[in-house]
Amino acid sequence: MVKYQEHCFNKLCLCSQSNRFPRGLVQAADCSHPLQTRPARHLKQGEQDEGLCCRGESDSEQSSDALKLPVLAFRTPLRMIQNQVPLLPGETVQLTVKDMVYICPFIGLISGTLTITDYKLYFTSGEKESPFILDINLGVISRLEAISFSDQEMTKGLELVCKDMRSPRFAFKFEETQPSVVDVLNKYVFPLSHNLPLFAFQYKETFPADGWKVYDAAAEYRRQGLPNESWTISRVNSSYELCDTYPSTLVIPTNITEEDLKRVASFRARHRVPVLSWIHPESQATIVRCSQPLVGPSDRRCKEDERLLQVVMDANAQSHKLTIFDARQSSVAISNKAKDGGFESESFYANAELIFLEIPNIHVIRESQRKLKDMLYPTIDEAHWHSAIDQTHWLEYIRLLLAGAAKVAHKVESGKSSVVVHCSDGWDRTAQLTSLSMLMLDGYYRTLTGFQVLVEKEWISFGHKFCARVGHGDKDYADSERSPLFVQFVDCVWQMTRQFPSAFEFNELFLITVLDYLYSCLFGTFLCNSEQERLAQEVQTKTASLWSYINSQSEDFTNPFYENYQNHVLYPLASSRHLELWTGYHARWNPHMRSQVPVHQTLKELLILRAELQRKVEELRREVSARSPSFSSEHAASPSGTPLHSVV
Numbered sequence: 196m197v198k199y200q201e202h203c204f205n206k207l208c209l210c211s212q213s214n215r216f217p218r219g220l221v222q223a224a225d226c227s228h229p230l231q232t233r234p235a236r237h238l239k240q241g242e243q244d245e246g247l248c249c250r251g252e253s254d255s256e257q258s259s260d261a262l263k264l265p266v267l268a269f270r271t272p273l274r275m276i277q278n279q280v281p282l283l284p285g286e287t288v289q290l291t292v293k294d295m296v297y298i299c300p301f302i303g304l305i306s307g308t309l310t311i312t313d314y315k316l317y318f319t320s321g322e323k324e325s326p327f328i329l330d331i332n333l334g335v336i337s338r339l340e341a342i343s344f345s346d347q348e349m350t351k352g353l354e355l356v357c358k359d360m361r362s363p364r365f366a367f368k369f370e371e372t373q374p375s376v377v378d379v380l381n382k383y384v385f386p387l388s389h390n391l392p393l394f395a396f397q398y399k400e401t402f403p404a405d406g407w408k409v410y411d412a413a414a415e416y417r418r419q420g421l422p423n424e425s426w427t428i429s430r431v432n433s434s435y436e437l438c439d440t441y442p443s444t445l446v447i448p449t450n451i452t453e454e455d456l457k458r459v460a461s462f463r464a465r466h467r468v469p470v471l472s473w474i475h476p477e478s479q480a481t482i483v484r485c486s487q488p489l490v491g492p493s494d495r496r497c498k499e500d501e502r503l504l505q506v507v508m509d510a511n512a513q514s515h516k517l518t519i520f521d522a523r524q525s526s527v528a529i530s531n532k533a534k535d536g537g538f539e540s541e542s543f544y545a546n547a548e549l550i551f552l553e554i555p556n557i558h559v560i561r562e563s564q565r566k567l568k569d570m571l572y573p574t575i576d577e578a579h580w581h582s583a584i585d586q587t588h589w590l591e592y593i594r595l596l597l598a599g600a601a602k603v604a605h606k607v608e609s610g611k612s613s614v615v616v617h618c619s620d621g622w623d624r625t626a627q628l629t630s631l632s633m634l635m636l637d638g639y640y641r642t643l644t645g646f647q648v649l650v651e652k653e654w655i656s657f658g659h660k661f662c663a664r665v666g667h668g669d670k671d672y673a674d675s676e677r678s679p680l681f682v683q684f685v686d687c688v689w690q691m692t693r694q695f696p697s698a699f700e701f702n703e704l705f706l707i708t709v710l711d712y713l714y715s716c717l718f719g720t721f722l723c724n725s726e727q728e729r730l731a732q733e734v735q736t737k738t739a740s741l742w743s744y745i746n747s748q749s750e751d752f753t754n755p756f757y758e759n760y761q762n763h764v765l766y767p768l769a770s771s772r773h774l775e776l777w778t779g780y781h782a783r784w785n786p787h788m789r790s791q792v793p794v795h796q797t798l799k800e801l802l803i804l805r806a807e808l809q810r811k812v813e814e815l816r817r818e819v820s821a822r823s824p825s826f827s828s829e830h831a832a833s834p835s836g837t838p839l840h841s842v843v
Contacts, residue, residue, distance in 0.1 A: 279308075279310075280310045280319075282312065284398065284399035285398050286313060286314045287312060287313055288312050289311050290310070290375065291311075292309045292310075292311075292367075292375070295307060295308065296367075297318050298352070298363075298366060307327065311376070311383065313333075313383050313394055313397065314332055314383075314394045315332045316332075316380070317329070317330050318330075331355070332714075332717065333380070334384075334394070334667065334717070335715065336384045337356050337358045337666065338672040339380055340355075341354075342354050351366070351367045352364060352367060353377065358666075359710075360568045360572050360782075361572065361784050385669060386668045387668035387669050388668070393667060393668050394716050394717060395734075395739070396719075396738055398738065398739060400739060401739075402739065402743035402744060402746075404742070406741060406742025406745070407740045407742075409644060410656070412444035413428055413444060415652060416444075416446055418639070419474050419476070420474065421446055421474065422449075425448060425510035426446050426447070426471055426481075426510065427449045428444060428445075430443065431445065431456060432444075435726075437456065437457065437466060438465065438466040438467055438468065439725065439727050440657075440658035440727070441657065442656035442658075446471035447470055448503065450506060451502075455503070458499040459500045463488060463489065464488075464489060465486055465620050467620065467621040468503075469500075469503055470484065472633065473636065475608070475611075479511050480514065480607045480610075481607075481613045482607060482613075482614055482629055482632060483614065483615045484625050484629050486617055486618075486619065486622075487531065487536050487538060487621075488500060488536075490536075490540070491532060492532050494532075494540065496543055501545075504544055505545065508546060511611070513612075515546055517614070517615065518547070518550060518610075518612050518615070520550050520552055520616045520617075520628065521549060521550065521552065522554045522599065522617065522624035522625060523551065523552075523556070524551065524553045524555060527556065536619060552595065552598075552599035553595065554592070554595050554596060554599060554627075555592060555595075556619075557676075557678035560592060560679060560680065561677060561678040561679065563587055563588050564679045566587040567589050570583045572782075573785065575782075575785060584776055590774050590776065593686055593687055596683065597691075598769035600631035600635065601766055603628055603629075603632035604635040608764050621657075622657065622658045623659065626654050627680060629653050630650070630654065631684065631687055634649065634688065634691070634765075635691075635765045636764055638698075638759070638760050638763060642700040643745070643752060643753060646688075646699075646701060647745070650709075655720070655726070656726050658724065658725040659724075660676070660724040661721045664681070665677070665681075665714060665721065667716055682713070685706050689703065689780070690767065690774055690775075692706075694768060694773065695767070696754075696756055697756045697757060697758045698757075698758070698765060699754055699757065701753065702754045702796075703779060705745070706780070707779070707780055708752065712741050718740060718743075718744065719737070719739065720740050721741070722738070755798050756798075
């Protein structure tokens with residue numbers, strides 16, 4: 196039987212984590228030409244098809260430069276339909292269509308069978324041995340586009356425009372099957388648009404670790420040394436009445452009353468008042484987050500807001516200044532005053548310095564990612580590679596984010612100054628900046644568990660609108676609310692891991708896995724827009740956590756070079772010459788982008804091999820010793836023997 200790797204738990208194909216494909220693959224025929232189907236070509240051992248698809252493998256051997264996702268089937272065996280389609284617990288087949296053609300942009304046309312479940316699309320070619328397999332979970336699909344062909348037998352087709360740079364296409368051999376395929380896909384790709392639940396609420400897998408217990412707000416604040424004489428852990432928002440997009444547990448100054456806080460809430464956009472995110476263990480300098488003040492064109496003031504920021508500054512005895520970092524471009528912040536928004540006036544906030552970080556908004560980042568996709572898939576202009584990257588501005592925006600976060604971290608660490616961070620609503624660029632700066636300042640967040648806590652705290656609990664930004668289960672692909680802000684953040688983290696390869700306990704596979712399940716709707720971790728929404732939908736009791744999956748096999752996501760630099764502050768170089776495109780994630784679907792073998796993976800494989808060899812050597816020694824008692828004493832006395840464990 197064919198042995199599959201992770202295709203049943205991931206929207207990716209079996210080999211989707213790699214760029215391990217041969218160069219010189221044949222381009223697909225132009226769609227304006229008649230289609231001529233053929234079975235997938237047989238590859239030599241070690242070869243691999245394009246990143247959207249792969250062949251089943253009769254053994255566990257795979258190309259060594261692949262980022263392998265671990266197979267996960269803890270307690271419930273995978274069900275197989277006709278020995279072909281692996282099903283997750285709770286997953287059911289909705290439609291099976293034969294005589295479909297997958298239009299591979301790299302190796303041509305492949306005929307086979309398409310199976311649609313309520314979680315994934317599964318295409319397999321007709322060969323019994325080494326079949327060609329394409330496996331995409333439905334959550335990653337952004338929209339369905341009809342395409343046409345001139346071939347009389349295959350006049351209809353469908354393009355699946357995905358959120359992760361792919362756009363696989365299919366042709367229908369019989370026209371009458373097309374509406375059924377489209378109808379079923381529409382229903383399960385966009386379940387919320389059809390009053391159906393996301394698949395996470397049907398997924399019935401259980402894991403040894405409970406990821407919902409990873410983050411406890413009070414415990415995390417206690418780890419930071421809170422509460423103290425200046426700051427208190429408050430339940431003022433326990434019913435989400437103060438701010439419906441904030442978490443129920445907040446850290447606020449001890450001498451700010453609830454009435455004062457309510458007045459501040461009315462002066463801040465979305466009622467997102469200034470609250471503590473992180474406190475320096477020595478200087479007591481703090482990172483405080485909030486939304487923009489509603490000063491408007493008339494420069495309104497709020498005495499309670501001014502006093503709150505004064506109290507934030509006074510709580511830090513090391514400095515008598517406060518730095519306010521506004522993530523926005525200054526021109527945008529000024530224009531927001533006409534819409535009753537705005538920014539803090541240094542004239543009203545004593546000893547406060549206002550710094551604009553000039554980071555563009557969600558619409559600019561969305562367009563940048565679109566340009567990046569056009570550049571990387573399905574073809575790459577090798578002659579203009581660097582200029583094409585520049586034209587997307589993706590790395591420029593990564594640079595701005597890293598530079599902004601480094602300024603925040605430097606002000607807190609070296610300047611011993613408390614800082615306030617906000618953008619417009621305080622749930623996009625604010626989350627990016629606070630989490631990145633905290634990652635630089637606090638070694639705990641660079642551990643596998645600590646990073647999960649950081650994401651849960653600064654992104655999930657503080658109301659980053661994952662549902663709106665990702666578009667989970669929603670057919671409105673043109674919604675202006677969509678934007679890859681979290682992808683951009685994780686890209687920044689990857690850039691830091693490149694510059695500080697031993698400072699992070701987690702590896703690249705961990706980051707890619709987090710982003711893959713951001714879209715998948717398999718876990719409840721990234722569902723909804725706020726803590727209040729997740730509570731109302733009972734996400735913690737009705738879905739599984741992504742961290743359950745991660746922590747049940749943490750060794751697969753661990754960096755073997757990790758050194759515990761708990762007290763070290765990281766200042767990444769945010770210049771263009773030190774940043775690079777994360778091809779291991781963004782370009783993994785293009786076989787012409789062959790990335791370097793991850794060093795951590797090679798080392799891990801060598802360590803596993805060494806351990807296995809050591810085990811076999813010990814078994815042989817015991818066996819020989821049992822047969823010849825003199826063997827053990829002779830080798831014990833011999834000075835020439837070199838212990839195996841001394842060699843890596």
